[in-house]
Amino acid sequence: MANKIPRVPVREQDPKVRATNFEEVCYGYNVDEARLEASRCLNCKKPRCVESCPVSIQIPQFIARVAEGDFESAARIIAEDSSLPSVCGRVCPQETQCEGSCILGIKGEAVAIGKLERFVGDWSIEHGKTFATVAPTNGYKVAVVGSGPSGLACAADLAKLGYEVTIFEALHKVGGVLEYGIPEFRLPKQKVVAKEVENVKRLGVKIETDTIVGRTATVDQLMDEEGFSAVFIGSGAGLPRFMGIPGENLNGVVSANEFLTRTNLMKAYDDQYDTPIYVGQRVVVVGGGNVAMDAVRTAKRLGAEAFIVYRRSEAELPARVEEVHHAKEEGIDFRMLTNPVEVLGDDKGWVRGIRCIRMELGEPDESGRRSPVEIPGSEFEIECDVVIMALGTSPNPLIASTTAGLETNRRGCIVADENGQTSREGIFAGGDTVTGAATVILAMGAGRKAAKAIDNYIRNKKQ
Amino acid sequence: MFKILEKTELANNIWQMRIEAPRVAHSAQPGQFVIVRVDEQGERVPLTISDYDSQAGWVSIVIQTIGVSTKKLCALNAGDSIADFAGPLGRPSEFVSEAPESLRTKKILFVAGGVGTAPVYPQVKWLHEHGIQADVIIGAKTKEMLIMIDQMRALAGNLYIATDDGSEGFKGMVTGMIEELVEKQGKKYDLVIAIGPMIMMKFVAATTKKYGIKTIVSLNTLMVDGTGMCGACRVSVGGRTVFTCVDGPEFDGHQVDFDEAMRRQGMYRTLEQRAAKIAQERAEGHVCKIGLDK
Ligand SMILES: Cc1cc2nc3c(=O)[nH]c(=O)nc-3n(C[C@H](O)[C@H](O)[C@H](O)COP(=O)(O)OP(=O)(O)OC[C@H]3O[C@@H](n4cnc5c(N)ncnc54)[C@H](O)[C@@H]3O)c2cc1C
Ligand code: SF4
Ligand code: FES
Numbered sequence: 001m002a003n004k005i006p007r008v009p010v011r012e013q014d015p016k017v018r019a020t021n022f023e024e025v026c027y028g029y030n031v032d033e034a035r036l037e038a039s040r041c042l043n044c045k046k047p048r049c050v051e052s053c054p055v056s057i058q059i060p061q062f063i064a065r066v067a068e069g070d071f072e073s074a075a076r077i078i079a080e081d082s083s084l085p086s087v088c089g090r091v092c093p094q095e096t097q098c099e100g101s102c103i104l105g106i107k108g109e110a111v112a113i114g115k116l117e118r119f120v121g122d123w124s125i126e127h128g129k130t131f132a133t134v135a136p137t138n139g140y141k142v143a144v145v146g147s148g149p150s151g152l153a154c155a156a157d158l159a160k161l162g163y164e165v166t167i168f169e170a171l172h173k174v175g176g177v178l179e180y181g182i183p184e185f186r187l188p189k190q191k192v193v194a195k196e197v198e199n200v201k202r203l204g205v206k207i208e209t210d211t212i213v214g215r216t217a218t219v220d221q222l223m224d225e226e227g228f229s230a231v232f233i234g235s236g237a238g239l240p241r242f243m244g245i246p247g248e249n250l251n252g253v254v255s256a257n258e259f260l261t262r263t264n265l266m267k268a269y270d271d272q273y274d275t276p277i278y279v280g281q282r283v284v285v286v287g288g289g290n291v292a293m294d295a296v297r298t299a300k301r302l303g304a305e306a307f308i309v310y311r312r313s314e315a316e317l318p319a320r321v322e323e324v325h326h327a328k329e330e331g332i333d334f335r336m337l338t339n340p341v342e343v344l345g346d347d348k349g350w351v352r353g354i355r356c357i358r359m360e361l362g363e364p365d366e367s368g369r370r371s372p373v374e375i376p377g378s379e380f381e382i383e384c385d386v387v388i389m390a391l392g393t394s395p396n397p398l399i400a401s402t403t404a405g406l407e408t409n410r411r412g413c414i415v416a417d418e419n420g421q422t423s424r425e426g427i428f429a430g431g432d433t434v435t436g437a438a439t440v441i442l443a444m445g446a447g448r449k450a451a452k453a454i455d456n457y458i459r460n461k462k463q
Numbered sequence: 464m465f466k467i468l469e470k471t472e473l474a475n476n477i478w479q480m481r482i483e484a485p486r487v488a489h490s491a492q493p494g495q496f497v498i499v500r501v502d503e504q505g506e507r508v509p510l511t512i513s514d515y516d517s518q519a520g521w522v523s524i525v526i527q528t529i530g531v532s533t534k535k536l537c538a539l540n541a542g543d544s545i546a547d548f549a550g551p552l553g554r555p556s557e558f559v560s561e562a563p564e565s566l567r568t569k570k571i572l573f574v575a576g577g578v579g580t581a582p583v584y585p586q587v588k589w590l591h592e593h594g595i596q597a598d599v600i601i602g603a604k605t606k607e608m609l610i611m612i613d614q615m616r617a618l619a620g621n622l623y624i625a626t627d628d629g630s631e632g633f634k635g636m637v638t639g640m641i642e643e644l645v646e647k648q649g650k651k652y653d654l655v656i657a658i659g660p661m662i663m664m665k666f667v668a669a670t671t672k673k674y675g676i677k678t679i680v681s682l683n684t685l686m687v688d689g690t691g692m693c694g695a696c697r698v699s700v701g702g703r704t705v706f707t708c709v710d711g712p713e714f715d716g717h718q719v720d721f722d723e724a725m726r727r728q729g730m731y732r733t734l735e736q737r738a739a740k741i742a743q744e745r746a747e748g749h750v751c752k753i754g755l756d757k
Contacts, residue, residue, distance in 0.1 A: 025678060045527045086554040100733045170549070170688075171549075171688065171690070171692050172500055172507075172546065172547040172549070180692075209547070210547050210548060210549035211486065211549070212549060212550070212552065212690055215490065215550065215551055215552055216486050216487060216490055216497075216549070216550065217486060217489075217490065217549070238690070238691065239691050239692065240692070240693065240694050240705065241692065242697075244704075248704070249698075249699060249704065249723055249727065251726060251727060252729045252730075254693075254694070254695070255690055255693055255694040256485075257693045257694065258693035258694055258695050261687055261688060261692065261693050262687060266506065266507070266687070267504075272504050273503055273504045273505075273506055274531050274532055274535075275507075275687075278730065278731070348726075349723075349726045395708070396690065396691045396692070398690075398691065398709065417480045453542055
């Protein structure tokens, strides 16, 4: 019977209204909605959802507790595998992970696992529940570089085991991409990110901001001069890519990272803050991932007419389905199968438009993906005054170039095994800096695995 | 929070501040810069390091009050604190990693313009400590705008001063002074390091190119993070796009596209002017039909 209930819709801000503000789009479930949605779960013997979750959260178990109204137990079950449920419930690509495999999804709609996870995470934050037990200090110091999800997760687990952990963060704010990249309307900073950071601090983790490892102090200095027994590198993949087409250095062309950093980290949209931002009247965002969606929706909220230009078709958009759906509701103009060839400038060097070429999908390649090919002679122009490049990022080479013997691959990623062990003893790494730009859940999982490996390493060394 | 230990006025609207920042002081090298954020609402402003003492744990910066952020910073006094002071950022000057023997055979000329004198100082000081006496030209509009003359004189080989109005030293631009030294006085230089306003560096590079002297410039582009994350600081050097904050700030002056760099540097300035102009014209009930910039 249970599976006859349709998926419980989640309440959201009206698209017209939210396209003019930065408040969260999705309100999430209330207690009744959460319990009703949880009751849809079949509690499968061999849960396919768990297999598709990168950190194998015990999904049917926590959902069963939600259905019973025992939210604290639900939270405990999630906490065994994930330290950031409020974040991941909001930003995970559930449609390709847990929900994408849910048995109910074959004939109807999958259980809203993400929304339930978020509900439980938010419930814990609101009720001040943390579940962490901290072992007595063991006197060993571990340094964590970067305060994104991988660094926070690694630091938290090590602190629970009794290590003295210090996070070194280059920026003035803690949280990595959660703070400077993902906008407020998708991931509230005070309500969620700051709370997760507080939880980590409450475990005794020290955080030193304004510290650029490789410049302010090197990894070797931390180990040799400051007595850290091991170092975890979770420095992300922050270096933005550009296309290399003519006109890319015109005034008005910015990377998505710059545009989002100005708004999220520096709060340029608020008159109280000093950082300026140039939004223009018509904004073209190049790219189709989460970063592109965040940039284009931010531009819209700042008052511009906003476009997505993407070289493949809608089916290939790498962004979360929910974000694409929300972007459309908000009136974003999608130009698919379109690739920029040149940014056009006026005589003062400001952007006046972008010249694009139409694409069609060719034969599938070995990976089965149909790659786009240009349609000759199909060039056309889109008038705009700002172009935002959201083409992906790669790891910043600073740490690798200042740490002798730390191996990187040809994409500039730090080489590490599945436990985060790098080519240097005592140095571990995880998250985007190892994988290249990926997801919050993978970064968090990598941080936790590395914490275990660091614990093993230090224990073995003691003996 | 980072404490201001000392504040001195070097010239009208030009201040020097000594900041307590042990970690930055410990690692600082000539050629590097810091990012300063005055308070919670502040911008992240890049400022070049003008002196440091790794033992005592302080770093000095020199600030000319031109915009909102520099005014805010200079309104603070010794004993006050600033929210953020991150660094040292960027690559150290190239000569720092050169073999001392080969460095000692070189004749080096620094060309400092206005507040650009401040970042030249730690370079001249470093060379002096390594037994190299570099020549220095300090240029300014007028006598009152000259800064750090005495400190520089103590460490430089020859110190030359050039003012546009001739109120002190050579009358004319620094480029005129270079021509005077090379052509009239027959001086030979192997390396010129020019730091000052973009336009000055452009013309210095053009001048030294005539003589075939290798020239390094330190670019003061717009920045946001200063760690390589945003690309706001990108410039074209030798036809390639590079990030000033991580690949620089020092580059081969003969390779830099200064016109593009200056245009990009003015991006938000013209923005402010545009906005002001639009507001003014609206207030006057006049609708502008022609392009504002044209
Ligand atoms: C706009 C945007 C939207 C995204 N949307 C989603 C989404 O919806 N879902 C999803 O799952 N993923 C999303 N991602 C990807 C996700 O945010 C990342 O995969 C994840 O944050 C990686 O975590 P991390 O810990 O490896 O690194 P980061 O979060 O990048 O954190 C790295 C931290 O290290 C610091 N650092 C770097 N170098 C140094 C140094 N030398 N010294 C000290 N500190 C340093 C950086 O300042 C940063 O704070 C998005 C990314 C962006 C940019
Ligand atoms: S696959 Fe779906 S129905 Fe089965 S346990 Fe997972 S969430 Fe529940
Ligand atoms: S200032 Fe952001 S990349 Fe250089």
